Amino acid sequence: MLSQIEGSRAVAEAVARCRPQVICAYPISPQTHIVEALSALVKSGRLTGCEYVNVESEFAAMSVAIGASAAGARAYTATASQGLLYMVEALYNAAGLGLPIVMTVANRAIGAPINIWNDHSDTMSQRDSGWIQLYAESNQDAVDLHVLAFRLAEELSTPVMVCMDGFVLTHAVEPVDLPDPSQVDAFLPALRPRQVLDPAEPVSIGAMVGPEAFTEVRYLAHLTQLRALDRIPVLARELRDVLGRGGTGLVDPYRCEDAETVVVALGSVLGTLKDTVDELRAEGVAVGVLGVTTFRPFPADALREALRRARRVVVLERAFAVGVGGVVSADIAAAMAGTPQRHYTVVAGLGGRPVTRDSLRSMIADAAADQLAPLTFLDLDHDLVRQATGGQP
């Protein structure tokens, strides 16, 4: 049933229907509406069997989630930006311990300069943390991905991050079809932890490992992530059967079949991109869009399959590796290595700057003409740069 609802509220409702047992939260914009809504759900008694813990920091939030998960509870938290960075140590730890925690990240820029608006700098910085990262294109997507995330995390015993664009999605009120609790129940069984702190069977979790086995532990973590690449499409299909909607889980190709130029992107910008592509297609431009839903593990095979017919690939980056260039681009370039494809990196929409249809049109036009620089900053204010550099380009 469709309801007109704010993205954060919708995600909160979806999370609640996944029957989390411990929710820990520390407020940070633009994540606040999610945890506020969950707080109300727990406090009002609508969400029962759940402990809501107001913690003193994001580091504590992830730590509480670690403890809760290790003690056999379905644990959830949400954060953004600086908060994500503040919990980094615990992020790696949760992944290393193989704890099936689900976390929403309301994507936001990282300071300094402090900036509360949307881009992907925060989650991109954690691409190697060992967490699975799923990126939502829309609020409907975000809602459904959370249901998928819990099932995936618990099946593989590994944490999953659902990334949704701050403000753009979290604060957008639009129609969302919330999954019915019975649908969620059908898809998501009760948590059966792989290992749990239980006096009846004492285990030691988190022991020290030296050089003799550390590589193996890392390798095993990698195998788990590779298994996720197999399982995500299967689970996505299963969820699709239950909900009657949803994507394939790994990548989401749009009009790519005969596209000479394919723009690759993650998150809410895909909506604008698709509209732009529709316009250009109407004008006869052979362009397509490839949405990346699963960024970690990196779906290289699915990407190769989706991109293999394209002559050129433009990676629209919502984050930027200073001193290098694109973050996603590097992975795509590696996946496509050996093909004659041209690759362009376009850094766009940092710190909440709108990515407009006009800018995208001209970007695609430049690319199609192979006039695009390998690394382009979309809508860069050259005057401002000149002022700041004292006239230097």
Next chain:
Amino acid sequence: MNTPFAITLRVGSSLANKTGAWRTERPVYVDRMPPCNDACPAGENVQRWLYHAEEAGYQEAWRQIMADNPFPAVMGRVCYHPCQTACNRAQLDESVGINAVERFLGDEAIRRGWTVPVTAPPAGTRVLVVGAGPSGLSAAYHLRLRGHEVTVRDAGERAGGMMRYGIPVYRLPREVLDAEVARIEAMGVRLELGHPVTDLAAEMRDGHFDAAFLGIGAQLSHRTYLPAGDSARILDALSVLRTIADGEPPRLGRRVVVYGGGNTAMDVARSARRLGATEALVVYRRTRDRMPAQPSEVAEAEEEGVQMRWLSTIAHAGRGSITVEKMRLDDTGYPQPTGELEELAADSVVLAIGQDVDRSIVDGLAGVEVRDGVVQVGPDMMTGHAGVFAGGDMVPSDRTVTTAIGHGKRAARHIDAWLRGARPARPPRPPLATFDRLNTWYYSDAPATVRPRLEPARRVSTFDEVTGGLGESTALYEARRCLSCGNCFECDNCYGMCPDNAIVKLGPGKRFAIDYDYCKGCGICVAECPAGAIEMVPEPR
């Protein structure tokens, strides 16, 4: 522990890691010689019987005493308890009241009628014991325990020797002595009293005795020349005490002078007070600290109004008075006359200046050597005459009841061995458990229990026992003051304080073992053992 590790790896138990390999030194349990045991002339295992008494195992405690000494009730009254002098607890607060606990146990045994069974098979040998005093009865007891037929002969009409005829009843009630003697007799020791032995060889031959033990004591009062008027009343201490013991006290008068500074002198002076003397004066030629008498005896005597005159000799005894001469100590500590004289009133003078051995019994016995007035014996207590052993006051000794009892025990062991043609195994003597080896932190603070004593005012009018016994609860308290020096008493410190769980608790009474697979040799158990019963030794290579 077959459980998942991190993501997938499983861990096992650290028991696989034998940390004992780190060790350069290892702790070992030891049993050291507690100073009380070390000091006991009767060779009692004081620490061990206190261990039983601590847990109210009074019969076990008593049996532990009886393994060495058949007179706990007597000991608890007349022993000068060198054990308490040596007791390490004295350096903490006050010595453990060992003597009082021993008395409690001895009295408890009499009250409850505990007896000692003879479990050894008959040895088929006969031993004659001459003298029913402490050494003789002790020897008889220990020989009987070893299965020998024992006959004790004594000139006196009653058994006990100096315990009966030398120690006043206010220190040792006779029913206590009788009970402990009777217990020995009940074991099958044959007592033949009123039977003076003059010809030992004949008695041994006629009685088919295979060996003899002589314990006739030193019952002759030492005589000294004392210038005295005809009418002076001069008595000897042993006679006085003996007549008191026989119930026919001599007439000593109101003012009694006792000449001498030993325990016998104190016994006489205190007895004189009880017989009605208003003045009892001890005259001694040296200073107080050189008196041979036990300080406790001197103190009790003074409490009872006995007066002391140090550095004095009796120059002359006359009717109703004596003349004393003041002495001074020379550089060697020997008293020298000063010529200063003083006259003191005295109705009688009792000489308590030492006792001699009646050596006639060994006259004509080939090989027996008498030197310095006493019979010489070897370390095995045997005289120069094969098969004839001797002990107690008649051999070189400090002439206490306890020493005599110890002699009896030692002689019995050697007589037994001699009769069996064996050499007695001498148990190894472990090093002394000195105070500095203890960790006294762990002992509760507890001052010594003071034994109830008769008020001095009442003492001088009665021969009732001066010192009372401890009640059960106070005896228990006192026993628990024992520090168990040098011997494990299962306080669990080692077991509880090992950071490596390397001490294995074996259960009540079984102590502990060290698991050297895991002991890292840190030494905490050694440092924190209250009793000093663990020590570090280099790791064997």
Next chain:
Amino acid sequence: MTVQRVKFYQTGSFAVGNRLLDPAQRSTQARMDRANSITSGHRACQGCGEALAARYVLDAASRATDGQLVVVNATGCLEVFSTPYPESAWRVPWLHSLFGNAPAVASGVAAALRARGRTEIRVIGQGGDGGTVDIGFGALSGMFERNDDVLYVCYDNQAYMNTGVQRSGATPPAARTATTPAVGPQPGNTFGQGKSAPLVAMAHEIPYVATATVAGLRDLEAKVFRAMQLRGARYLHVLVPCPLGWGSGTGETIRLGRLAVETGLFPVFEAERGEVVAVTPIRRRLPVEEYLRPQRRYAHLFDPAVRSDVIERLQAMADRNVRRFHLEGKR
């Protein structure tokens, strides 16, 4: 006639056990069936006070909860020496996450158990002084203020021993560490720094705060039992001498713990809801020098010259503790 108190047990409650006491009254550590929560084969240094205290605390807690216990451990010596792969010395369910988050992880465990309706299982968080009073202090304070149902135990050996003896917020003045070396005119750790975690804990007005030492086993066990009777946030701060970091003999661990108390340098007390309710009085008061001398971390106070000025300042600290906590009262 002299009257004596009769209940006297040779070692009373000073020793670990006492065969004269009723078995029910003996210490947990004296029991043959104690849990041995941390078992043999761990790699703690010889004479490690922390290994010992951890067993004391967890065995007592195990007994108090009938074995229904989960333990969360901060990074540090205790964690490293107990679980080098492929071995673990723990016989209790045990989780190690990070250095600075043990209180929060423990909170999470408690929340999970509550959510799962398993509140009969109790949670203990534990760590060293670095993990507790420094890097983990924020998490600890959060756990306190939320009154989460966790007993957090700090094993305080007064420096970062695992990394090689660096100063922590619990390092006492004048003590030499690798980052407060014994050089210059004021050698060792600076006066006027550091914090009393127990007093800060009390300021949270949590149900229970107590201090103890590895030398006072009965006291420590009684406090663990008391703590396990209560629900909500509880804090136990246990002084654990470290032979390596303090430069003391490996067999001296217990003695130094005792001396820390008997000199007044380490006050042993209990507080409920922010108020001190009991102190363990000093039994035999000693000058601080008795405690300082056996430790090489204070060697510069005695050699080459006796720094009586510094010793006096340390004595003044002890005197203040004695005054402040009434440590010379009757037992």
